[in-house]
Amino acid sequence: MAAPQVHHLFHHPIADHSFSADRNTLAVARDNLVELYSTNAGKFALQDELRGHDKLVTGVDIAPNSGKVVTCSQDRNAYVWERSGDSWRPTLVLLRINRAATCVRWSPSETKFAVGSGARIAAVCYFEEENDWWVSKHLKKPLRSTVTSVAWHPNSVLLALGSADGHARVLSAFIKGVDERPQPSVWGERLPFNTVSGEFLNQTAGWVKSVAFSPSGDALAFASHDSTITVAYPAGEGQPPRAILNITTQVLPFADLLWISEGEIVCAGYDCEPFRFRGSAEGWALVGSLDLSAQGDHSNQREESALNMFRQMDLKGKSKDDTQLKTIHQNSISTLRDYSGSPDNVRQISTSGVDGRVVIWNL
Numbered sequence: 001m002a003a004p005q006v007h008h009l010f011h012h013p014i015a016d017h018s019f020s021a022d023r024n025t026l027a028v029a030r031d032n033l034v035e036l037y038s039t040n041a042g043k044f045a046l047q048d049e050l051r052g053h054d055k056l057v058t059g060v061d062i063a064p065n066s067g068k069v070v071t072c073s074q075d076r077n078a079y080v081w082e083r084s085g086d087s088w089r090p091t092l093v094l095l096r097i098n099r100a101a102t103c104v105r106w107s108p109s110e111t112k113f114a115v116g117s118g119a120r121i122a123a124v125c126y127f128e129e130e131n132d133w134w135v136s137k138h139l140k141k142p143l144r145s146t147v148t149s150v151a152w153h154p155n156s157v158l159l160a161l162g163s164a165d166g167h168a169r170v171l172s173a174f175i176k177g178v179d180e181r182p183q184p185s186v187w188g189e190r191l192p193f194n195t196v197s198g199e200f201l202n203q204t205a206g207w208v209k210s211v212a213f214s215p216s217g218d219a220l221a222f223a224s225h226d227s228t229i230t231v232a233y234p235a236g237e238g239q240p241p242r243a244i245l246n247i248t249t250q251v252l253p254f255a256d257l258l259w260i261s262e263g264e265i266v267c268a269g270y271d272c273e274p275f276r277f278r279g280s281a282e283g284w285a286l287v288g289s290l291d292l293s294a295q296g297d298h299s300n301q302r303e304e305s306a307l308n309m310f311r312q313m314d315l316k317g318k319s320k321d322d323t324q325l326k327t328i329h330q331n332s333i334s335t336l337r338d339y340s341g342s343p344d345n346v347r348q349i350s351t352s353g354v355d356g357r358v359v360i361w362n363l
Contacts (some may be wrong), residue, residue, distance in 0.1 A: 116147030
């Protein structure tokens with residue numbers, strides 16, 4: 001396996017990142033702005049800055065086909081940025097939320113996007129030609145807490161939502177006049193706006209940190225704050241799920257997850273390294289870490305090394321000032337993105353984290 005590409009952009013946390021379709025532009029959310037980097041010979045160079053938010057930017061996403069950039073922030077606003085000559089022109093989105101926006105993602109059709117919020121609301125936003133602005137419709141029930149993550153089904157109608165009430169839900173975000181009627185699936189046939197197609201509870205009611213549909217859209221995975229991931233396989237409208245599998249791990253909680261094929265998932269979070277899972281409706285298991293430099297640094301070995309460190313400190317009468325982690329990321333990972341390949345056969349992924357690094361991993 002080729003070594004990962006490590007890009008240390010700055011010494012500030014990266015809340016979210018997104019690459020353009022040609023991978024020549026990287027957008028990273030830093031503080032209250034979004035920085036755009038151009039790539040040249042494997043190096044990132046700061047090209048532009050998107051300024052308009054007053055508070056921390058919590059989400060950024062680049063539409064693969066149109067190249068439009070959508071951002072959201074704790075200032076309760078979202079903007080859609082379009083290229084205009086040598087600059088970027090923002091268009092305000094009428095979110096109508098009274099709490100911070102937490103995440104944002106374009107639908108595969110790129111005709112709309114979804115914004116999660118702390119107001120127990122997910123805003124589904126679409127462009128209104130008559131007034132030349134972006135408006136939103138709210139998904140409210142049965143949400144009972146902050147929406148921490150959103151993910152689109154391949155049909156651009158179903159939307160998965162993870163929230164701090166321990167639930168992962170699949171709701172219909174069908175917009176009349178914008179969407180075409182979706183084909184019947186295991187999630188249902190008739191899908192008017194705000195139809196609940198699936199609702200799954202984490203075993204310990206821990207916060208759901210990330211949700212994602214499988215490449216086919218026939219399975220849903222979500223990561224929770226109790227260091228577990230759950231994979232649900234629905235059986236059809238009105239039917240109990242075919243399987244709900246809960247995978248318990250001994251690592252720190254995951255902050256994000258990504259399907260790299262129909263039978264593989266990569267998760268990453270507070271352990272500062274990405275982990276690979278493999279399985280099917282019959283069962284899932286943790287395969288190992290993508291970070292080869294960190295292998296063998298878990299559980300008992302980790303405890304033993306800590307014991308030896310304190311023993312040496314006691315013998316030598318001095319403390320050991322060593323803050324360098326054995327992992328490539330030096331702090332928790334916040335976002336996972338696919339970098340190359342197809343949805344059902346991802347060959348490379350990218351990660352960003354609190355250490356200000358963007359790392360491209362080979363699978």
